[in-house]
Amino acid sequence: MSATAQAGGARWSAQAGGGAEGQSESIGASRPTTAAFGRARRIRTHSWFAPWLLCLPAIAFLVVFNLVPAINVVVLAFTNAKMLSGGTFVGADNFVRMLHDDQVGTALVNGLVYLAVCLPFLLVLPLGLAVLVEKKIPAIGFFRTMFYTPVVASAVVVGLIWTWLLDDRGAINAIAKSLGLITRSVPFLTDRWLLLLSAISLTIWKGLGYYMVIYLSALGSVPRELHEAAAVDGASAWRRFWSVTVPGVRGTMFLVGVLITVGALRVFSELFILTNGTGGVGGANVSIVMLVQMYASGFNGNLGYASALSVLLFVVTLVPLAVIARVQRRTEQ
Structure with a gap:
């Protein structure tokens, strides 16, 4: 084999090796890491909870000052409760x-x-x-x-x-x-x-x-x-x-x-x-x-x-x- 052919083969081998190495590097760079997967999972897990967490003070206010008194009124409606006594159940x-x-x-x-x-x-x-x-x-x-x-x-x-x-x-x-x-x-x-x-x-x-x-x-x-x-x-x-x-x-x-x-x-x-x-x-x-x-x-x-x-x-x-x-x-x- 001539020297020219040997040199061309060497260049082809180097290019092929470089291409494979570059391809493997690009694949490795594009593949998500375990840490990235963990962060994405945490974001998905907390994305539904964050709005409710922000609304929690308002919800607590409505429950304490609206829902609980309303339920208490319905319960008292079936009793003979007085101002200073709890009263007893009297039905309708x-x-x-x-x-x-x-x-x-x-x-x-x-x-x-x-x-x-x-x-x-x-x-x-x-x-x-x-x-x-x-x-x-x-x-x-x-x-x-x-x-x-x-x-x-x-x-x-x-x-x-x-x-x-x-x-x-x-x-x-x-x-x-x-x-x-x-x-x-x-x-x-x-x-x-x-x-x-x-x-x-x-x-x-x-x-x-x-x-x-x-x-x-x-x-x-x-x-x-x-x-x-x-x-x-x-x-x-x-x-x-x-x-x-x-x-x-x-x-x-x-x-x-x-x-x-x-x-x-x-x-x-x-x-x-x-x-x-x-x-x-x-x-x-x-x-x-x-x-x-x-x-x-x-x-x-x-x-x-x-x-x-x-x-x-x-x-x-x-x-x-x-x-x-x-x-x-x-x-x-």
Whole structure:
């Protein structure tokens, strides 16, 4: 064999060896090590646990301050527990007693009337206000502040102001008499239905700004292009409102409906303050609502009966909420 052939063979052998060595090095470099496998396994193991660990304080708070008291209320509803004693199991006696308690029926009727009046007003009026204050016009910031001020005001202070306005010797009756509109004071706080109407008016006045802000956030998500396209097509402002704005905030309207329902059936401070803590007219309790009835029973020492009233209120609240959920599903379909 010639020297040239031997040299070429040597070069070929060296290249082949180098290629094999490089290939083995690249394979070795690409092969995960045992430590890398361990780290990946630990990451996969803890990836599902880390979010729950971060949520643990909030979950503990909800369990301690919401779930445990709710379970305790249900347990107490089947006992004759008093303020300073644990009581004994009495079965459904508290619920049977409610069937024969006229005040419970009156409280339920008043609560449903409260809901029937508050729901349409607080569902529609705040949306109209949100549409108005969303526009960029002079002094609009002042009106936004004015509408939201009742929300941040103390319920006790607001109730006392309304009591001063609506009392038999209050400002409204005094002004009406001075103008010759009435000769006798209007019994805003001593007539059952006028008292309910006064409390409803207070609730609506105080809730307008709160729900207006919720609607304002929803209006920001409605595409401006839809309004512009509708305006180009010649749609009026009213038509754009019904065809663009309302469908765009429909989900928020259902949320507001749920909040209004729960709030109306759980009304307390308005009637409690307007009636000086009695919850009714002249001590007859004809304007009482469920939370005032629960408050009276609980602070009179009958915790078992107050807990049963709480369970009843929870069940009653579920009925309109179920109706709202059903309407929402049908609308989405």
